[in-house]
Amino acid sequence: MSSTWFSRGLLVLAGLALCSFASAQQTYLVSTINQAQETPPTGSPATGSACLILDQTAHTITFNISYSGLVGVESAAHFHQAPPGTAGGVILGLPPGNPKIGSLATTPAQEAAFLAGNVYINIHTTVFGGGEIRGQVFVGAVPPPVLFCFGDGTGTPCPCLNHSTPGANIGCLNSVGTGGCLRTLGFQSVGCDNLRLEGTLMTSSTAIYLQGTLQDSGGLGTPIQDGLRCVTGNILRLGTLQNSSGASIYPGPGQQPVSIRGATLAGTTYHYTIFYRNAAAAFCPPGTANWTNGASLTWIP
Numbered sequence: 001m002s003s004t005w006f007s008r009g010l011l012v013l014a015g016l017a018l019c020s021f022a023s024a025q026q027t028y029l030v031s032t033i034n035q036a037q038e039t040p041p042t043g044s045p046a047t048g049s050a051c052l053i054l055d056q057t058a059h060t061i062t063f064n065i066s067y068s069g070l071v072g073v074e075s076a077a078h079f080h081q082a083p084p085g086t087a088g089g090v091i092l093g094l095p096p097g098n099p100k101i102g103s104l105a106t107t108p109a110q111e112a113a114f115l116a117g118n119v120y121i122n123i124h125t126t127v128f129g130g131g132e133i134r135g136q137v138f139v140g141a142v143p144p145p146v147l148f149c150f151g152d153g154t155g156t157p158c159p160c161l162n163h164s165t166p167g168a169n170i171g172c173l174n175s176v177g178t179g180g181c182l183r184t185l186g187f188q189s190v191g192c193d194n195l196r197l198e199g200t201l202m203t204s205s206t207a208i209y210l211q212g213t214l215q216d217s218g219g220l221g222t223p224i225q226d227g228l229r230c231v232t233g234n235i236l237r238l239g240t241l242q243n244s245s246g247a248s249i250y251p252g253p254g255q256q257p258v259s260i261r262g263a264t265l266a267g268t269t270y271h272y273t274i275f276y277r278n279a280a281a282a283f284c285p286p287g288t289a290n291w292t293n294g295a296s297l298t299w300i301p
Contacts, residue, residue, distance in 0.1 A: 025056035026194075028142050028187045028300075029114060031121055033067055033135030038128075039087045046070045046133045050121060051140070051192040051301060054106070054114050061092070061106050061114065064191040065121060066099035070132055072125030074098070080122050081113050084136050091119070115139065142300060145184045148219040149230035149273070149294040155220035156228055160284035171292045172227040174203055175280035176246070180227070180292035182274055185249075188297045190266050193259040197238075197272055199292055200247040205277035209238040209250040211262045212271045215294065225287035230273040230294030236262060243276065259299070266301040 033048035035041050048067025055062070061079075074096065082088025091113070092104050106114075113119050117138050122131040149155070151172030153163035158172035170179035178201040186194035199207055212231025221228030239255045241248040251257055264270060274292040 026186070027054045027056075027115060028052075028140045028189065028192070029054055029137050030140035031065075031135035031137045033065075033121055033123070033133050035133050037084065037120065037134040037136060038122075038131050039085060042128050042132055044069070044071050044128065044132045046123075048121075048123070048133060048135065049301070050135060050137070051189050052114075052137065053187060053189075053192050053194055054111060056108075056111050059106050059108075059111070060103050061110075062103040062192065062194070063094075064099060064101050065094070067123060067133060068098075070123070070125055072127030072132060074123060075126050075129070076124040078122050078124075079137075080120050081110075081118055082120065083118050084120075087130075088118075088120075094121070140300070142187055142189075143298040146296040147182075147293055148215060148296060149221040149228055151179050151221075151228055151291075151293070156217060156223060158228065159223045159226055159287060162226065162284055169293060170201060172290060174226065174278045174290045175283035176203055178202075178246070180274060180276060180290060182272065182292040182295050184272075184295055184297065188258070188264070188299045189301065190259050190264060190299055191301055193257045195258045195297075197250045197258065197274075197295075198247070199243070199249070199274040199276070202243050202246045202248075202274070202276045202290075202292065203278050204243050204246055205279070206240055207243050207248050207274050207276040208240050210273050210275060211236045211238055211258070212273070215271050215296065219294070221291075221294070224291070225289040226278055226284040227289075227291035229275075229291055231271040233271075238262060264299045266299050269296055269298040271296045 029052040031050040035044040046069035077094035079092040164179035185196040213233030
């Protein structure tokens with residue numbers, strides 16, 4: 001599934017503040033690897049799987065490939081180009097070892113082949129020199145993020161009636177006249193995690209990125225400080241960042257990916273929000289902090 005990346009930005013039009021959007025050419029790919037796809041089939045009991053991310057902007061293919069049960073000893077591994085049921089030539093070499101985790105440079109022609117389903121992973125062994133197991137690579141399904149808990153007054157009222165504009169899909173207004181915005185970038189894949197949580201339209205202060213197991217108040221949020229807390233259940237602090245021009249992205253330098261820090265499980269939905277300082281004494285006293293909207297993500301393998 002292609003990813004839409006939400007970039008930082010502020011559009012002010014007749015008092016309406018929105019997060020700006022920018023598309024990036026990234027596609028999530030998957031592969032199931034077995035003997036039945038070899039031409040001819042080998043009868044090997046070995047099986048495997050892979051997740052991959054094709055980036056047509058950076059011109060790379062990032063991969064996480066694992067397998068078990070080989071009859072022979074691995075002698076080579078490649079990406080080959082051919083449709084299912086057909087043998088094709090090598091287009092990219094893969095590193096030795098299991099699992100194979102890394103990234104390779106791609107050409108536009110190779111990228112087109114990946115997107116068309118005309119590339120396969122081939123694991124060669126000392127017993128099956130032409131390939132013991134093979135896996136065709138296809139575009140995978142990624143559940144889209146679900147945004148919720150908006151500070152626009154259509155659900156739970158903001159603490160000081162500091163409501164943002166309906167349809168802006170952001171948090172309650174802060175002292176700089178905008179509502180904090182949380183969007184996601186990349187893919188929430190346990191094996192190929194390139195997920196980024198991006199906060200914008202906040203104050204230029206500290207921001208705490210949070211993961212919860214439940215939406216607060218059924219997704220409507222609970223009034224706390226100057227805004228609405230959007231997540232509850234088992235809440236984990238992913239990390240703290242210093243905003244610059246009201247924006248930051250988790251994970252920052254030296255911080256763990258969301259899947260590792262959050263110990264996420266494939267098939268499970270987690271909920272995210274940002275708690276940030278807003279220490280303007282005259283704004284919505286006695287509160288000194290605010291929240292962005294929430295975002296729910298169902299993780300995939």
